[in-house]
Amino acid sequence: MVLGIDLGTSNTVSASLSRDGSPVLIPDAHHKDQLTTPSIALIEGKRAYAGGFAENLFQTLPDKQIISFFKRSFGTQDPVYFDDHKNAWFSETVASLILKKVKSDAELYLPDGFKRAVITVPAHYNDVQRKSVIEAAKLADLELSAIIEEPVAAALFYGSFNKKIDEEIILIYDFGGGTFDLTLITKAGNQLNVIAKDGVNKLGGKEFDQIVHTTIRESYEKAFKCPFPTDKLVTNRIQKIAENIKIELNDTEIPRDLRKWIMVGRDAFEATFHYDTYAAEANQLIAKTETAVNRCLRSLGMQLKDINKIVLIGGTSSSKLVYNYWKQKMVPGQDLIYHQPLSSVAKGAALYAGSFGEGSNAEITPIDLRGVSTYNIGLILSNENSPAKPQIDLLVHRNTPLPITSKKVYKISPHQREFVSFELCQFWDPKEDVHQLGTIKAGPFSLMADFYMEIAIENRLNGTIGIKLKNADNGRDIKFEFIRKESNHTYDFKQQKALVDGVYLNNNI
Ligand SMILES: Nc1ncnc2c1ncn2[C@@H]1O[C@H](COP(=O)(O)OP(=O)(O)OP(=O)(O)O)[C@@H](O)[C@H]1O
Ligand SMILES: [Mg+2]
Structure with missing residues (x-):
């Protein structure tokens, strides 16, 4: 099984x-x-x-x-x-x-x-x-x-x-609890091709909860003239209450305002949730998903009208606001599927x-x-001597069919430095969101003469990245260390495994 x-x-x-x-x-x-x-x-x-x-x-x-x-x-x-x-x-x-x-x-x-x-x-x-x-x-x-x-x-x-979807272009619109992802797909028999992807980090149901949460906080502060408690216990409980109110607002047949009594600690107060205010803010969040949809389509030279079907998935897509937002954008012949x-x-x-x-x-x-790379993947050669804005060498372009291995050759002068470091990064837009994955530290080099080093970056079908370094002159592998972002806490598999194995889970003894 x-x-x-x-x-x-x-x-x-x-x-x-x-x-x-x-x-x-x-x-x-x-x-x-x-x-x-x-x-x-x-x-x-x-x-x-x-x-x-x-x-x-x-x-x-x-x-x-x-x-x-x-x-x-x-x-x-x-x-x-x-x-x-x-x-x-x-x-x-x-x-x-x-x-x-x-x-x-x-x-x-x-x-x-x-x-x-x-x-x-x-x-x-x-x-x-x-x-x-x-x-x-x-x-x-x-x-x-x-x-x-x-x-x-x-x-x-x-x-x-x-089976009818062969030869169609389908947009999978995944709006969940914490993330928004969109994927353009075509299908031919048993072959499923992802042709492009996009998304918005940290945009999901939690952001919709936050709209309700803000009303709760403001009502409390107005009623008691003191700041809303910030301790974890209140936060956890109010988060759940906010989520339930959000779902109620979303699910009403006829839009209506809600009035609720809420307890925070020993304080009870009444809060009013105006549907129109909620819907206006919620639609702004949904509009952010539309920006991503348009960006993705534009990258392929397409428009929304070129899509045959939008398939809505994820809990946030259960909201009528999401459905209605997209329904009014559909043209005849296009389907909006909620399944x-x-x-x-x-x-x-x-x-x-x-x-x-x-x-x-x-x-x-x-x-x-058949998948495509989600991000652009690049290398930044660390150069402590140059304060200029680091330049990114692009190795893998986003939306390239996977798997792909891309190589770049660098001239290394070991007499200047014992180690050479590169930052490995992924990004959608180099101006906005360059995410440094870690440092590739190569060396120490025993050679004194200049040589050429080849860095191969593999973006696998499952989206993970593999790195290989070799001496381009003699073909020998070069040792390197991959160092993740510095942190005060270090993840250690053995230690974490001991924690997991050391507890009784769900009363199983
Ligand atoms: N009827 C509804 N209206 C609006 N939102 C809803 C409704 N039902 C569930 N949700 C929201 O959907 C979210 C959970 O969706 P889902 O279970 O798809 O997320 P997830 O898979 O846990 O998250 P992700 O896929 O982002 O990791 C929660 O924020 C929940 O409040
Ligand atoms: Mg999900």
């Missing part, structure tokens, strides 16, 4: 394949009607709780500190939690608790268990973020066949029962997992995935 996991910012969903090869969701082992696992954890001494367990505990004992939105910290060196012994827990480590929970649900649900899994990642994840997800799986003792991008997984699922927005990613991941031939019953459908 196989397992596909959509590790989401707010919710994690997992799926396997039934005998006929169609994907089915895996329920929570303790609550069979629960088909999603909240991506939250709670750690208490030697016990850890993940998913519904953590949420239930938090609801009965709201003074506990829950760890949520850790997916937004993938790829950073910043711990997301410190336990009673001041141990730093990284996003990978907390994520591994969720993965362990999902893994144990699957082991109980699938009569023959499962061998390997496929986990999904947002399409705009960079190399370090993708490697964080792979690392989280390792911490959870979960063997991976592959990682796959969330919109691609959704497209696989959509294409699995909709299983919450489960299609996990189901597509299960289909992809099945294509690796691990399934005992399921029919194996070969899937030929």
Whole structure:
């Protein structure tokens, strides 16, 4: 059997394949009607709780500190939690608790268990973020066949029962809890081509919650003439309340204002949420996704009217505001599809997992995935002597078919320096968002004469990056170290694995 996991910012969903090869969701082992696992954890001494367990505990004992939105910290060196012994827990480590929970649900649900899994990642994840997800799986003792991008997984699922989409251009619009991703796809038989990608970092349901949160804060401050409390406990609880009010505002048949009594500590106050104010701000957030859509289409010389279908996925796409925003942009002949927005990613991941031939019953459908690079990838030669703005040497252009290996040769003068360093970076726009992934430090060089060094950067099909250095004169490999961004805390696999293995998860002793 196989397992596909959509590790989401707010919710994690997992799926396997039934005998006929169609994907089915895996329920929570303790609550069979629960088909999603909240991506939250709670750690208490030697016990850890993940998913519904953590949420239930938090609801009965709201003074506990829950760890949520850790997916937004993938790829950073910043711990997301410190336990009673001041141990730093990284996003990978907390994520591994969720993965362990999902893994144990699957082991109980699938009569023959499962061998390997496929986990999904947002399409705009960079190399370090993708490697964080792979690392989280390792911490959870979960063997991976592959990682796959969330919109691609959704497209696989959509294409699995909709054979008509061949020769069409489809825009997968993935608006989730923490991220917005868009992917343009074409399909021909078993071949799925990603032709372009774009997105907005840190734009998701959480930003919509924030609109409601601001109203709550302002109402409190007006009622009590004092600043809104900022402690973690209030923040966690109000976050949940804000999310529920947001969903209520979004889901009303006829737009209307809401009045709610809210408790903060011992203070109760009434807040009014005006639909029109909320909708105006929400539409501004949706407009940011439109900017990304247009940028992506423009890069291909296309316009919105050239798209055959928009498939809406992700929880935020459940909002009527999102649907209506795009509905009024559609021209005759174009479809706006809203189909299983919450489960299609996990189901597509299960289909992809099945294509690796691990399934005992399921029919194996070969899937030929063709992807493109998400980012431009470049190198900056560190030169301490020159204060001038560093120049980026572009090696991989975004939206290039994957895998790709690109090489550049540099002249090295070892008598000037024992080591040579390059910054490896990914970016969409060099003027705005150059993200430094780490430093390639080559050397020490024993040669004294000048030589030519070749740097090869490989962007693999799964979006991760491989680096190789060699002496271009004699073909020999050159040793190097890859140093991630400096941080006060260092992620150490063994130490983090000991933390995960050292706790009892969800009362399993
Ligand atoms: N009816 C609704 N209207 C508006 N928003 C909704 C609705 N239902 C769910 N959401 C929001 O959708 C978000 C969760 O979506 P989803 O489960 O797709 O995210 P995720 O997969 O956890 O995140 P990501 O894919 O960004 O990592 C939450 O912010 C939630 O409040
Ligand atoms: Mg998601």
